[in-house]
Amino acid sequence: MSWLNPFKEQRLVIVGDRGMIVFDDTEPVDKKLVLYPHTINWLNGIPTPQKAEGIPVDLNPIWKEPLRAECEVFLSAIQKKVKPITSGEEGLMVLKVLELSQKSLDEKEHLYKGHLNSQIAVPKADFFVHPRAVVDDNVMIGKGTKIWHFSHILSESHIGEKCNIGQNVVIGPDVTIGNQCKIQNNVSVYKGVTLEDGVFCGPSMVFTNIFNPRAEISKMDQVRPTIVKKGATIGANATIVCGHTIGQYAFVGAGAVVTKDVPDHALMVGNPAKQMGWACICGERLTKNFKCAVCKQRFKKAPNGLISQ
Numbered sequence: 001m002s003w004l005n006p007f008k009e010q011r012l013v014i015v016g017d018r019g020m021i022v023f024d025d026t027e028p029v030d031k032k033l034v035l036y037p038h039t040i041n042w043l044n045g046i047p048t049p050q051k052a053e054g055i056p057v058d059l060n061p062i063w064k065e066p067l068r069a070e071c072e073v074f075l076s077a078i079q080k081k082v083k084p085i086t087s088g089e090e091g092l093m094v095l096k097v098l099e100l101s102q103k104s105l106d107e108k109e110h111l112y113k114g115h116l117n118s119q120i121a122v123p124k125a126d127f128f129v130h131p132r133a134v135v136d137d138n139v140m141i142g143k144g145t146k147i148w149h150f151s152h153i154l155s156e157s158h159i160g161e162k163c164n165i166g167q168n169v170v171i172g173p174d175v176t177i178g179n180q181c182k183i184q185n186n187v188s189v190y191k192g193v194t195l196e197d198g199v200f201c202g203p204s205m206v207f208t209n210i211f212n213p214r215a216e217i218s219k220m221d222q223v224r225p226t227i228v229k230k231g232a233t234i235g236a237n238a239t240i241v242c243g244h245t246i247g248q249y250a251f252v253g254a255g256a257v258v259t260k261d262v263p264d265h266a267l268m269v270g271n272p273a274k275q276m277g278w279a280c281i282c283g284e285r286l287t288k289n290f291k292c293a294v295c296k297q298r299f300k301k302a303p304n305g306l307i308s309q
Helices: 068-079 087-105
Strands: 011-017 019-024 033-036 039-043 046-050 055-057 193-195 226-228 266-269 274-278 299-302 305-308
Touching: none
Parallel strands: 193 226
Antiparallel strands: 011 019, 019 033, 033 055, 039 046, 266 274, 299 305
């Protein structure tokens, strides 16, 4: 595309039923236009090409250098005070098209649509989707949510308001995520997992949805639901085995492997995860009398763990 490129190729080929015409602007005038009277003959029901030698068409009687011809027409229009073939009005129309094209490119960051290989420009909603993210059809995304690059939101998934979906995150299909959730990089939220409001998923933590998967056997009819309740935190590289519930404001430590239900406000660590204490709504560890030394909030025992007093 550069005018400094040592290899020029400015060629137009027109194919007809009785031949081809090739115009090559880099050739001398007597070879710029060449007719190739190729034909196809049918022999025993099989199309057989019959190629012929090219026949140059002499353009010398009518040929002019295009830029020179353009300038001559422009000068003639000035001398004769007539409207040129390509007028200022036409130039203005071209500029308008170019301006709109540039505006469309500038707004690309604010346009939303799914597939990388076939993006369709849809006006920006009240959420942000990075151009390198993929959002399938039939996805609902709440106001103020941000979805960052290399993430993929599969169909029939619902994401609430003011969520932050990090890099390389996969959500869905058919997954529900509440408001103000934060899903860090490299997390996959599979079908069967539900996140309530305010859930934090640390980097590279893992959800499963099949208890005993096999690569050669489809077991999607055996998906075990996992529910992560309001305000819960799951630390980096933790694993949540499917079929369990993580209680409200529970805190699963980094690297823990959860193999059973987790009570509300429980602090879980280890493999398999065991309860080592209780966590406040603010994320701090509670004292033995269920009081937070930071925010001063008090809690009491309840059937599902702790509740605030």
